[in-house]
Amino acid sequence: MKSAIYIPMAFFTSALLLMEVLVRALDVPAYLLPPPSAIFAAFDLSLLRNLAVTLTEAFIGFALAGCAAFILALLFVRSPTLERGLFPIAITLKTTPLVAIAPLLVLWLGTGWMSKIMAAALISFFPVLVNTVKGLKAADAEYFELFRTLRASAWQEFAKLRIPYCLPYLASALKISSSLAIVGAIVGEFVGATQGLGYLIMVSSAHLETAVLFSAIFAAAAAGILLFNLLGWAERRLIFWQRFDAE
Amino acid sequence: MRLAALRNMTIALPEEAPPACIEVRDLGVRFGALSVIEKLSFVIRQHEFVSLLGPSGCGKSTLLRAVSGLIAATEGEVLIGGETLGKQAPSLRLGMMFQKPLLLPWRTTLENIVLPVEIELGGQTVSHNDLARARRLLSLVRLDGFEDAYPQQLSGGMQQRVALARALMADPDVLLLDEPFGALDEMTREALNEELLQVWRSADTRLKTIVMVTHSIQEAVSMSDRIFVFAARPARLLEALEVSLPHPRAPESVEFARCLGRVRRLVREQA
Numbered sequence A: 001m002k003s004a005i006y007i008p009m010a011f012f013t014s015a016l017l018l019m020e021v022l023v024r025a026l027d028v029p030a031y032l033l034p035p036p037s038a039i040f041a042a043f044d045l046s047l048l049r050n051l052a053v054t055l056t057e058a059f060i061g062f063a064l065a066g067c068a069a070f071i072l073a074l075l076f077v078r079s080p081t082l083e084r085g086l087f088p089i090a091i092t093l094k095t096t097p098l099v100a101i102a103p104l105l106v107l108w109l110g111t112g113w114m115s116k117i118m119a120a121a122l123i124s125f126f127p128v129l130v131n132t133v134k135g136l137k138a139a140d141a142e143y144f145e146l147f148r149t150l151r152a153s154a155w156q157e158f159a160k161l162r163i164p165y166c167l168p169y170l171a172s173a174l175k176i177s178s179s180l181a182i183v184g185a186i187v188g189e190f191v192g193a194t195q196g197l198g199y200l201i202m203v204s205s206a207h208l209e210t211a212v213l214f215s216a217i218f219a220a221a222a223a224g225i226l227l228f229n230l231l232g233w234a235e236r237r238l239i240f241w242q243r244f245d246a247e
Numbered sequence B: 001m002r003l004a005a006l007r008n009m010t011i012a013l014p015e016e017a018p019p020a021c022i023e024v025r026d027l028g029v030r031f032g033a034l035s036v037i038e039k040l041s042f043v044i045r046q047h048e049f050v051s052l053l054g055p056s057g058c059g060k061s062t063l064l065r066a067v068s069g070l071i072a073a074t075e076g077e078v079l080i081g082g083e084t085l086g087k088q089a090p091s092l093r094l095g096m097m098f099q100k101p102l103l104l105p106w107r108t109t110l111e112n113i114v115l116p117v118e119i120e121l122g123g124q125t126v127s128h129n130d131l132a133r134a135r136r137l138l139s140l141v142r143l144d145g146f147e148d149a150y151p152q153q154l155s156g157g158m159q160q161r162v163a164l165a166r167a168l169m170a171d172p173d174v175l176l177l178d179e180p181f182g183a184l185d186e187m188t189r190e191a192l193n194e195e196l197l198q199v200w201r202s203a204d205t206r207l208k209t210i211v212m213v214t215h216s217i218q219e220a221v222s223m224s225d226r227i228f229v230f231a232a233r234p235a236r237l238l239e240a241l242e243v244s245l246p247h248p249r250a251p252e253s254v255e256f257a258r259c260l261g262r263v264r265r266l267v268r269e270q271a
Helices: A003-026 A036-041 A045-078 A080-095 A098-109 A113-136 A141-149 A154-191 A197-206 A210-238 A240-244 B002-012 B060-068 B109-113 B115-121 B128-140 B156-169 B186-201 B217-223 B254-270
Strands: B020-031 B034-045 B049-053 B075-080 B094-097 B174-178 B209-214 B226-231 B236-242
Touching: A003 A036, A036 A210, A045 A080, A045 A113, A045 A154, A045 A197, A045 A210, A080 A113, A098 A113, A098 A154, A113 A154, A141 A154, A141 B094, A154 A197, A154 A210, A154 B115, A197 A210, A210 A240, B020 B060, B020 B209, B034 B060, B034 B075, B034 B209, B034 B236, B049 B060, B049 B217, B060 B075, B060 B094, B060 B174, B060 B209, B094 B156, B109 B115, B109 B128, B109 B156, B115 B156, B128 B156, B128 B186, B156 B186, B186 B217, B209 B217, B217 B254, B226 B254, B236 B254
Parallel strands: B049 B209, B049 B226, B094 B174, B174 B209
Antiparallel strands: B020 B034, B020 B075, B226 B236
């Protein structure tokens, strides 16, 4: 279990060391590729502040989208008409690139928090919706027969069968969406913002402050990994019965 | 064929017949153009153990689902304790057990067993009495000490025992079994058959009537009072054989072998 962490860490550190040596030996200009030591030197309080801004936007958008998608999925399963009517619209929304919609969001909601939250929500909504609908229907037909022979109400069928059965599906969707939410927030910041990792990336690249640019990229990656693992941890605690499934 | 029908009639009318539990009258079930059951009629009386035997795909499972009310009859009707099966729940209680255990993986053994009571109560919490009854059922199916285990920690046979206890928790008058032990190995299956017979005879439950779909001739002969042998689609009742051997039945006895042979011939004739 430990080696799952240590071995990649060792490889990563070696790669950084190699990069440091090569960049110095070959005298690569700092605006093209700064040595890792310069990148780490750029880790400062302002980076942390910008990271916090992006993480907050991403998390709020992600949470809103998660709740909304879950509720919509419940309605879809209750009403096939609603599902047939709204699902194509949801797919259309999904296939439209967020980069194309982001300027509109900034136009409507301004350069503040709201446009980023919406961008993060839009991009993380769809995986949760699709997977939850799938999960709510995933139980074997015989499980539904069992509940019918026990004369369970539709509500009981949801509470005692469909929703618990759906949780593993929901969890994997949330993990995907958490990384997407950070992408959404950063794309929103690209279009118009005064803070956040996306803003930092735009400004530092314009000023050729490549070390800062790299530090922002690393921070964005770290944020994604952090959210993903946090959800993975919660998943393992809450959906304990999956641990039994060896196959 | 004619002879078989004649024998069938004499068997269906014992001198002092207990009240009818399940009555199937001219039942027809079709799925679109496919007719699975046609003009099927029979009576199963209280305190009877009846096995439904036939080739796979002959509509036995469909019949069981029509009797349980899971599938609506296209023609004819099904009466449970004299009441036509419809929207209203019959006053005789039906329990059903499937080939798969269908346990909920997030519930412990005990929590799985109380599910029927929980559903019946709606929002109310399960009473101590019901929990005590669930524990009694747990030991009835010989799972003492496993009440806090999760289904995935149990073997296939143990899971099916939990499913049996859960079916009994609903306190059914009639138990409908759809190849309940079909997925288990021979030894586990025989042990479970024995337990099922004990449960059926025990005074702890109000279970009176059992209808079991099976593929196994041996199982049918060792368990049932009567064996309904079906012909393939649309399901027709070839013959209702009476097995008048006393329990416990010794598979090595001559009578058992004779009975087995009779059923086997019948099944082979139509194949």
